[in-house]
Amino acid sequence: MGPLEGIRIVELAGIGPGPFCAMLLADMGAEVIRVDRAAIVGRDVGREGEDPRFSLLLRGRRNIAVDLKNRDGVDAVLRLIDRADALIEGFRPGVMERLGLGPEVCLPRNARLVYGRMTGWGQDGPIAHTAGHDINYISLAGVLHSIGEAGGPPSIPLNLVGDFGGGALYLAMGVLAAIISARSTGKGQVIDCSMVEGSASLMMMMYGALASGAWTEQRGHNRTDGGAHYYHVYETKDGEYVSVGSIEPQFYALLLTHTGLEGEDLPPQTDRTHWPEMQQRLARIFKTKTRAEWTAIMEQTDICFAPVLRMSEAFSHPHNVHRQSFVEVAGIPQPAPAPRFAGTPTQVQLPPARSGEHTREILRDWGFPADEIAALHRSGAVASAE
Secondary structure (H helix, E strand, C coil), X not given: CCCCCCCEEEEECCCCHHHHHHHHHHHCCCEEEEEEEHHHCCCCCCCCCCCHXXXXXHCCCEEEEECCCCHHHHHHHHHHHHCXXXXXECCCCCHHHHHCCCHHHHHHHCCCCEEXXXXXXXXXXXXXXXXXXXHXXXXXXCCHHHCCCCCCCCCCCCCHHXXXXXXXXXXXXXXXXXXXXXXXXXXXXXXXXXXXXXXXXXXXXXXXXHHHCXXXXXXXXXXXXXXXXXXXXEECCCCCEEEEECCCHHHHHHHHHHHCCCCCCCCCCCCHHHHHHHHHHHHHHHCCCCHHHHHHHHCCCCCCEEECCCHHHHCCCHHHHHHCCEEEXXXXXXXXXXXXXXXXXXXXXXXXXXXXXXXXXXXXXXXXXXXXXXXXXXXXXXXXXX
């Protein structure tokens, strides 16, 4: 089931980056148990009211519903944590402590526990207690200001950079590193994952360029922010778009060849003063053919080219089909687990679960006797989706 088979992780239900981190670990074979709220059993829907089966971030793991305001419910979760390699939570600082599930409670019970904490601002600091979302975290990291067209406002890069890049991926890496450390030292630890800091880390190359003077803080004036004509998106005759990334001179030469500009008296590729006029020239050229025509001309070359596909189109691109980059789980097409492992292949373990769908079997599999499982249900400490 993947390279993390045998790893046990407890995930306290949250939204966005926490679930995505848990999904990644489950995709790689870890047994991840999602602890949901008992109060939403039978009426759990996505944030936009969609059927839970479309909440793809919840794939790959079983779900137990617990009332964390019930002392017996908290004790049940602590017993799950006792047998886990890691815990993932994404509440504001102090919430887990108020629930009786903070590190000061969990780590003495399970010395090898990796306690992964996901927040936007971090566990401390002047605004650590305030609410925020991806757009706010990447603003504080210097990311949002750096993205957008020249002369225009910053462009929002979905919530990919803060939530999923600077948050989920960094927490997943931290959890795995800490599990490796715990296996050699016998000691777990707390991971303080801040989406601000993860997003800033993703900007490492740009911060280096800023320090050297190679990066200008004007949007749309740099090599990889849309300022360069050879690293740009162009509209085609049919109103679609293509992307080119011909940074290296040999690739740029191919771009000139296939756009008909080879042999003309052109300014040096890296002369920024001529980038706007070269963009205009290439824009006119790309408007003379459809996206499909440009794809036929350029896709099999080293130009560094790709058609700009809609999500619905990505499923059927021949390369993605060949690689099986997308899979269908319970009738829902979705990205396949990534990355790939030659020796321990991965697969999606389960479709998204309803809140409380696996409460009874999780408690049984994690060592709770049948009479206690029944008593927890009677007291309302846990709930099952029937």
